[in-house]
Amino acid sequence: MTTTEMPTAARTDLVGLSRVALRSWLERSGHGAHERVVWTWMHRRGGRDFSGLAALNMPRDLIRRLTEEAAVGRLPVEFRHRSGDGTEKWLVVLPDGHRIESVFIPETSRGTLCVSSQVGCTLTCRFCHTGTQPLARNLTAAEIVGQILVARDLLEEWSLPGEAPRRLTNIVFMGMGEPFYNYDAVAEAIRVLMDRDGIAISKRKITVSTSGVIPGMLRCNEELGVNLSISLHSARDDVRDGIMPINRKYPLAELMAACRAYQGVSSSRRLLFAYTLLKGVNDSDEDAKALLKLLDGLPSKVNLIPFNPWPGAPYEPSPMERILAFQQILHDARMITQIRHTRGEDILAACGQLKTASRSLPQTF
Numbered sequence: 001m002t003t004t005e006m007p008t009a010a011r012t013d014l015v016g017l018s019r020v021a022l023r024s025w026l027e028r029s030g031h032g033a034h035e036r037v038v039w040t041w042m043h044r045r046g047g048r049d050f051s052g053l054a055a056l057n058m059p060r061d062l063i064r065r066l067t068e069e070a071a072v073g074r075l076p077v078e079f080r081h082r083s084g085d086g087t088e089k090w091l092v093v094l095p096d097g098h099r100i101e102s103v104f105i106p107e108t109s110r111g112t113l114c115v116s117s118q119v120g121c122t123l124t125c126r127f128c129h130t131g132t133q134p135l136a137r138n139l140t141a142a143e144i145v146g147q148i149l150v151a152r153d154l155l156e157e158w159s160l161p162g163e164a165p166r167r168l169t170n171i172v173f174m175g176m177g178e179p180f181y182n183y184d185a186v187a188e189a190i191r192v193l194m195d196r197d198g199i200a201i202s203k204r205k206i207t208v209s210t211s212g213v214i215p216g217m218l219r220c221n222e223e224l225g226v227n228l229s230i231s232l233h234s235a236r237d238d239v240r241d242g243i244m245p246i247n248r249k250y251p252l253a254e255l256m257a258a259c260r261a262y263q264g265v266s267s268s269r270r271l272l273f274a275y276t277l278l279k280g281v282n283d284s285d286e287d288a289k290a291l292l293k294l295l296d297g298l299p300s301k302v303n304l305i306p307f308n309p310w311p312g313a314p315y316e317p318s319p320m321e322r323i324l325a326f327q328q329i330l331h332d333a334r335m336i337t338q339i340r341h342t343r344g345e346d347i348l349a350a351c352g353q354l355k356t357a358s359r360s361l362p363q364t365f
């Protein structure tokens with residue numbers, strides 16, 4: 001399915017611009033003072049046809065200039081798959097023809113959009129299907145924000161906050177790519193997402209997942225203050241080196257020092273640690289005890305993730321009894337844990353399964 005066309009190259013796409021950049025663009029024709037109205041119209045109401053600004057008392061010459069020189073672009077959606085559990089995966093087409101995936105996970109009290117930050121990934125975490133797709137390029141801020149705008153279109157929720165319950169309430173950067181290897185674009189996009197006059201998703205509802213890129217964690221801490229999720233997967237350097245090659249660059253001692261320095265972390269705002277259980281690799285009682293020791297004293301929550309196998313994967317999932325035994329050791333030490341319910345497995349939308357091969361799946365819409 002293709003939704004709408006891209007803006008023509010000659011026009012300025014307003015999606016992904018910061019407020020300062022939008023104001024500066026409008027200022028060139030003396031309309032800087034209308035920046036807030038335009039911003040709110042496109043980010044809250046999903047406005048795309050500039051003639052709609054007439055109803056908001058915008059000057060005619062501004063509307064004419066916007067119509068002639070600007071566009072509010074939308075990334076086309078090539079395929080849309082819906083899992084039996086309601087999870088949706090969208091194959092989004094970028095202006096240069098690359099494809100990325102966004103996943104929407106509806107739950108009773110919230111809906112989470114999992115967005116991508118890169119096309120492919122450089123990090124080759126061995127349990128991750130995405131990691132088998134070489135990095136093609138970083139996404140721009142516009143392409144990251146564009147995934148949220150596409151979601152609002154597909155979910156048909158351009159009502160103002162309070163007018164109707166929102167399905168999309170949370171954003172996680174857990175799709176394709178390592179967000180902190182594309183820090184500037186990710187940060188720019190997050191600022192757009194958090195802006196109160198626009199999309200207005202609070203920093204408490206945005207989570208960036210990192211494999212442990214310490215310089216990015218430090219900047220994120222200072223500049224954005226969003227939630228952080230760390231892909232840990234082992235509390236032992238020898239095991240983590242084998243699962244995640246980045247551990248050789250940022251080993252556990254340095255990673256944990258950066259975690260402990262993360263501001264705002266408290267018993268009510270915990271760091272998230274993702275731990276995928278791989279049979280015979282990181283799922284023993286000793287591994288659980290090593291995890292307890294590593295996180296001792298740090299307000300944290302551990303998501304235990306049953307491994308989702310993909311064709312050619314070098315690991316097998318831990319049996320559920322082993323996962324429960326692992327969790328029990330953590331529970332006994334009063335660590336907050338949950339076994340993450342696998343979502344979207346049947347459409348390869350579950351954690352670590354994203355890879356832009358979706359065209360081989362049947363379209364379900």
Ligand code: SF4
Binds near residue numbers: 128129211352
């Ligand atoms: S887990 Fe994340 S960082 Fe590691 S290869 Fe997969 S997408 Fe890249």
